[in-house]
Amino acid sequence: MRKTIFIIVIIIFIGCTNNNIPTVSNFPTIILQSGIEKTIDLTKYISIIKDVTIEQVEGINISYNAETKLLKLKADNNEQLIVLPMVINGEHLSLLLRVNPMIAHTFTYQPNNNESNIVVMGQFNDWSRTALPLYDKDNNGIYERTVYLKPQRHEYKFVLDGVELIDPANPVFISNNIGGWNSILDLSEFKSEPGGKIIKEKWEKGMLTYYFVSPQDQSSLEELILIHDNSIIDSNNFRIAENGLISVDYLKLGDGVLRITGIDTKNRLIPENITIVKNGKPLNQVDHPQDWHFAVLYNLMVDRFLDGDKSNTVQVKTNNLSELANFNGGDLAGIIQKLEEGYFSKLGINSIWLSPLNKQPDSAYVEWIPPNRKYTGYHGYWPIAPRTIDPRYGTETELKKLVELAHSQNIKVILDFVSNHVHEEHPYFKEHRNWFGNIELPNGEINIRNWSEETRLTTWFDEFIPSFDYASAPEAIDQVVDDAIWWLETFDLDGFRQDAVKHVPHAFWKKLTAEMKVKFPKKHLYQIGETFGSDELILDYVNPGELDAQFNFAIYFNARGPFTSDNTDFSNLAKIIENNLSTYQPINLMGNITSSHDQLRFIGIADGQVSFSDNGTERAFSNPPSAVKHESSYAKLANFYAFNVSISGVPVVYYGEEIGLMGAGDPGNRRPMRFNTDINENEIKLFNKITELNKLRSKYSALALGDLEIIKAEGPLLILQKSYFNEKIIVAINNGSLEQSIEAEIRYGKLKNLLTDEIRFINDRKFALNIPSYSYGFYKVL
Template identity: 35%
Template sequence: MMNKILKFTIAALALWAMGCSSYIDAPKDSQIIGQASPISLEFDKTTIITADYFISPSLIDSVVVPASLSAALSQDREEVVLSGSLDNPLDVMTFWVDGYGYDILLKKSNQQEVTITFDPEGKQYETVQLKGEMNNWNPAAAPFTKEEGVWKTTMLVNEGVYQYILMLDGKETPDPANPNTVSNGMGGTNSVLTVGDVEAEKPMLETYDHSEPVVYLKTPAIENTIVFWENYQLETRYKDNILSFEIPANAQSMERSHIRAWTYENGRLSNDVLIPLSYGKVIRDTEELTRHDNHNWNMYFVLIDRFKDGNPANTRKVDDPQIHPKANYYGGDFAGITQTIQSGYFKDIGVNTLWLSPITQNPEDAYGLWDKGGVTTTFSGYHGYWPVSSSKVDDRFGTEEEFRELLDVAHQNGMNVILDYVANHVHELHPVYQRNPDWATELYLPDGRLNTELWDEQRLTTWFDTFMPTLDFSREEVIETMTDSALYWVKDFELDGFRHDATKHIQLEFWRTLTRKIKDSVTVPTGRQIFQIGETYGSRELIASYINSGMLDAQFDFSLYDAGLNTFGQGNSFEGLETQLQESFNYYGYHNLMGYISGNHDKTRFITLTSGEVSWSEDGKLAGWTREIEDPQAFAYDRLSMFHVFNQTIPGIPVTYQGDEYGQPGANDPDNRRWMEFEEDELSSLELRNRSVYSTLTDLRNTEMTLTYGDFRFHTVTENTLAYSRAYFEEQVIAAFNKSDQQQVVEVLLRNEFDYSNLEAQFGNDFVIEDGVLKVTLPSNSFEILIL
């Protein structure tokens, strides 16, 4: 419990709190599904698509905005254009819809004009370009012009830290005028650009106490704090540094609703606060959460064909001698997953949400070619990403009835299932392409180049391979056809959501249309929420552009994965990881639903890179085809556990690739797609130990409210040591790391107003508390989690 000497008593607080709960003026059925995502303003003008937020935009009566902004509501009510800039970092706009007001948070633009120059020092270049996180690694988006012998480019960039390189006549090089560099994870370096004062101190907003219907928050910036219940701003009162508000009586009739809050001070935004409610009462125990609480998800990626063969009768390889066995079907299926759920394996390792690889029919023949060393081979479609149908289940995985059984068994065991859906492209045998070849983008560019794998330069048109046409989502008929196809899966099957492949390669209108159809056809009539998470490699600005109330709920945070890989894997400084995590908070919020991965089927296994069986600079695919990748060194298992600790203790949804719970080795595709191993006699002592540690971690994640809804505060950040804490009311969790090659004492300056007499270390490391400082003794490559 918090120290009551330092803390106001509830009785004292009640003297100035607002008293009994009262109703706010809100409709029985909200026009907004879920919590409206904040609107981050653009530099000058911001266009809001009203259907992103409201079920029936035609019912909008008017909008009210802060005095520093002007708002133009289109005649058809489908758009609002905001002009101007906020006076403060945060404010609120109100939509009046069918007689009721809905409040949405506004965030001030933090874009700045940045000029980068390059002095060739007498050397001659035809073209100078920049590619980096600020322009989605697309050199065509930042051409330089030459003035008096010096090249320069100017762009609008959000405050933050960005990696980039220059392109000198097409050759990549770090910026010679910028001494700040960081490892690119592939044996080279990127330049680092810092825009704005990223080191400026941010105000802290903390949960403090509650005595229903009153909730108390603590912050030094109480007068600037904005609090919402659902999508309605609440009246607040404050005294000293304690703010109070009442939970509306409306919440008492709702199984789940939420309180959200933000504040600012000296022009800097705070963290956000998220408090779940059950029938109007603050949830304090994870036992009160259900599988429908997305923040409580712990996700596990199953590559179906390589997981478990539960029904050998449907195992059928592609009969082609050109296919190497590693590139053919192994036999994993729905029955194998269902059996694994029933065996209790997923419960034992603490995951509650399965992400399944695509299940639609793939071609019967071999396609593609590897001839770059080691072997020459074609490939089968065992992975599921070459659809020849968007609605037929691949018979090698099982029948529709077996898939429905899988879903039923998962739900009976408190688990969610989301399906990997491929919309961006189809196989050339897919009827959509066969009947409508003009629905594909052009395979050749106007300059004659093949338009394949140009991921950033031709982001919305590039093909993955010559036999996989990319669909042209600038065409309305393509959007309608493919959104209807996706809708089929959540209407006809009790799926809990989608993982969307190749998200950034599809226009935003597709995602808006799909989400609108899901709301209209599934959520509104049945109340069933469909979670959508996307796959986008690119800048945080690009990734965030797909996330709002009218599109995706989240995406995978590959920038933070790369930072974690470089930090825990290569030994880069924890200071870089701190910077990258703070950047993610800035873009996605402190209570985001982003996916934080241990790895995936497109990457060399973390443990193999860390151990050195595959070097950071070599081609991981080539490595897998040219030699046997051996078991990792012992220290790499410790490093993998540290990476799991990080993913399981930061905000967001931890996502584990099958086999990473114990440390399955592997180079890149297909060596990273080995058969799963479950039995103790299949695993080494190190693998068994890692799986045990992983299970302990997930148990903590699943049972501690702090690790789901707690705030986040960095305490100690050095090259080799890291410590941070998360707190939810009087509960607190502290995570500490030592990645050096020798024992370290990690010192943590503790938060005030907590009684630490019952602090417990979960992994047995020694600690003491002296004068408000926690000192944790950690061996090399180890961690500790302490719980209050």
Template identity: 40%
Template structure:
């Protein structure tokens, strides 16, 4: 009997242990992102976009402020905030006996009216602009009262917007609005400004981190202007990972909030999130990333927030094996559009020489490595120039590398050599199309859309009208994944194969908005199941989408992509930094808008230029007007040359900005020393090194390397909050704070030296500030910091 009792007891323990292990394995690992909701409006999210699980049998708990509904049949959660809900809070749900929370922020929508009184009759009138991704069809103008004035209302947040009217196929500039700007295509766009409401500052500050015996304490300070209202636990949105922090762990002393944990509660990777919501005033969300209870900083394991991405085009980077050089011969083909000799061995050579390591780079995104056709093809738009597939975006094979770049083994050597230096490699995956020579197009034509439309038009470059099926060129068939699940499955499997075969750390994805969400969901589901979980590593995926915040963000979540390039922020930053009349306040508003969409601590890619953009220096030096969206002919007929030394200072200023804001900086090859260029292919010139750089270029790469390494060595640049101190026509000053340090960033976009006096929060009790570029310190007196910033200059101050 005693033996039977032992067996019975042992069985119970094994069952309990098994249940514990199962729950631990099934616990939600993804950090559930905050929901952005509108009072009185129903919004939805596919639950698999919130977190990965083998089981989505959840039960949503009642919420007095938000009506919720979960439709298990389609996997969507629906939320409808009360009409008066302008708060932040938590929506709780149960999964397998555990309670988790969705943080949310609800806003009361404010609409703005656009009016147009036409001087002739139109069959169809619409409004379009930067607020709707330049969609010409989804905002109709109507004349409901018959007075001849057509109107449309749009909900807008503070910021600068460009717009036009569209009547029967004709774009119309607003005739009664004097504010307009050239659009780079021979016309103008009207401008509409929404100013930030002047309110007393509301901000949640980081205070400090302390170890007390077996306890770890994290303190915060709530700033709410001069108001004296007391806050309580009910005003807090406190989370450890995805679970609400219990009231007994939190102490509130006036405006100071202290959260205390036992050391054992914080083993492994964890995230503390905290915000305050009081009487409709909502703070920022503080995010404290932890490893074994200690705030992430120097010496911590790599997190994707630590990444600085270097983007290179293989053919244009470095020629490491001249035996491979075999440019395409064609009587109408320019050298600019042909193979120039860069290859895998060239990348390996520069890795071994320490070029990337010295620059401070820890992630390299390389252009597509697929085999491409051995011929020249004529571009569809006039003047119908010929191009080759030197860039890699015309795949003719799903598993072979381009012979002019090198072998699969050499590609694997790139990954292996980079790994030795703690550098991660991102491949460039093309899921939208193949070249017509690809066997897939020949063997499975049913996987692809048709070039000819029913109305007789060609489905070419109809970016918005036929977003998911449009062809880029007549020789680049577009997949139609909406009709072919077999094709979708093949391409997902192919993406998994490349990651496993090469050991790459992730992907840059091409033309994301032209591929349906279902593709990205299936790819990410399989990456998590087949790579991330069994191999215990994090795969980073960043996409390319031009469009509205709504469109871009629809692909950025735990179930699809980690990030996309933040083109909307770039489009604002470029003219603000280079135009002496524009105010940093507009950029600051755009920055806050991006936080509302992606969160304060996001992984979006911040760019200065790219292989699809005119290079920054062509604008800075005055070769291109800031409105020039496309400068193809300038690149062919009058390619930019940098003539002014001050342009390099402007480039350094942009780098200082780009490396000090939330998100991941993306360095496009050659921009580190100020390479110029107009539109493709002029922005893809051959890379230069060492003695081939001018004096000013050598000086700039030295400054840029210092900027990159400062971000690498100071965690506040990578994990800190964002507190604006000043944003006007000349100066942009903001503080980034994490639990390790505080850094003050000051940017001066004028050519003259500017003296600034900045007021720091009094509770800092700051005594001095160390310039991280020069190592010189200045005194802070009475919470006032006084400094002189040189023309086109910046300061990185470590506050002490």
């Protein structure tokens, strides 16, 4: 049984009339790991800082540097919620701090080849090759290092005198997706049992109603904390009725973000509930269809999409250059053609992400790493000019026409922007060599694709792809930011997909975002970045002063396994989902993918032709997968996408996923797109499924913004409930080869199948569903 306590928020709204850029942006809940110091850069949230006063609170060590604007916090080992009062520029604010407990784990290694420099690295330290050395302090021949870690699964390996090695004493390991392996340390057993949840129940006449769902142990709410923007709603502004109802007077608050959290009777933290209020109502797709929370993003590689103008198709002619690595002919004219045909609108797409359009080299280059294959810049990531469209893609006139046509169909357009590097033919590298770093490290090592934490801001992607050294050349930041603004202004773009975010310092992102807000004060220009690393590293760039979002690789890397499998078990994914909601907040703009131009094509793995342990690039050249062999592979892809449209964030369709385009890794995951008569019956069926899922996402706010409850995650069955006040959706996914039956409790009377319009009545507060093999269902609670 679910015990419920109703929480009512009474709202009387006053519209915001100040269109100026706010001085103070909303702070999220700050997550602290017990015993570990966290540094917060206040300039990510506050554009102008004149004075700061911070109260000392029990249980937190606090220091603030007025010169650097860095706030440092360190908590003790207790799981708790702490309100930190601050006064910034005379404005009273409250930061909510959530302290998570950590687990002490000792890594050990016994040398057998006289290794002397032994280091452990992993997701927990962003794969730093120097930060955590092991020592033999008691001279017993065993090197040790104790590290405080989150109670979850971690990937790691040792570095022995510069050579990477999985833990020889640990038999559990996993592919690292680039041809190697990582050891696995699972500390999930130390995680405390979850407490209850606060769920959105009803919106009516200025009333927001929530209820508390008790966990299995029937604990209840002990303490409740409500925050509007950066202000605690104190006890004088709300009351708790004897029946558990909580009412809040919103008379002086207006639009903003309402966060509700608390502690249960077993002293466990209640997951945060977020409501965005806009124009006097909870944010919804009817009133705000162009809000980025309701975006469905189509990611296309221009050269591989459609050749609409044969006259500009120019391939590089040289020996030993594979067609996979050459220009294919796709261009802006091809995208315009598909816009005119209504392809994207039919598919349910309302946002398009274009790959980079900068002019590329006219010749091929040999990749530095073995086997030293030749490549061209067909993909757009080797810019040789800052403000020139490659003629093989098209013209400025065509890009303007593309954006104008897309906007006329209520489709936004964002551009992939390359800020980390240029090609050696670029005038910036030729004329301003001091803007770029050196390819050699001080020890003489070649610094190419060295992804460790120590070199992530300096490493080059290849010997002909120099990376900016922004830290030493602030004038380079100014120039590249000006270039970015030029693209936005000239072509009326709606934002950027930002490449290689973690390889670019924060100073660049803060400068760019500040300029964007000044130039376009009334337009929300969306910025989504790409960072491979820990949750902490990814989130370090997601804030009001930098990016709106990054791709949610924590979900992707943990979801693709069960969705591609013939023996699916969703039980571990359930834990990942709950942790992800806590880490990235229950409402976010993170990107949710099924594949990408950097990852293995999903359907190749689902079809059993490619494995996660394969070197995807080598497979693309030497042993590419053939046509899809199993009809279930298409259904698995549809199921994965059904999951993505059901969770918070922006669902992303990588071009070709809508038909199950086959491939391995780069460049085999960038095969030419196929249309019309080149599509078979199974691909048409998948296209129709992706279409219906996109249209469900665009119609029901609950899928994007609703509170997520996992009703069941066991074996191939995943049942979710999304609740957004008056709108509640149940999502049922069966990723197995057999029909599955489910019976669960629900508080309401009827279910409507959103795919068939069938009405199902609920008896004794329970519903029963039969879910066919490899299928999904969406049901609205009536």
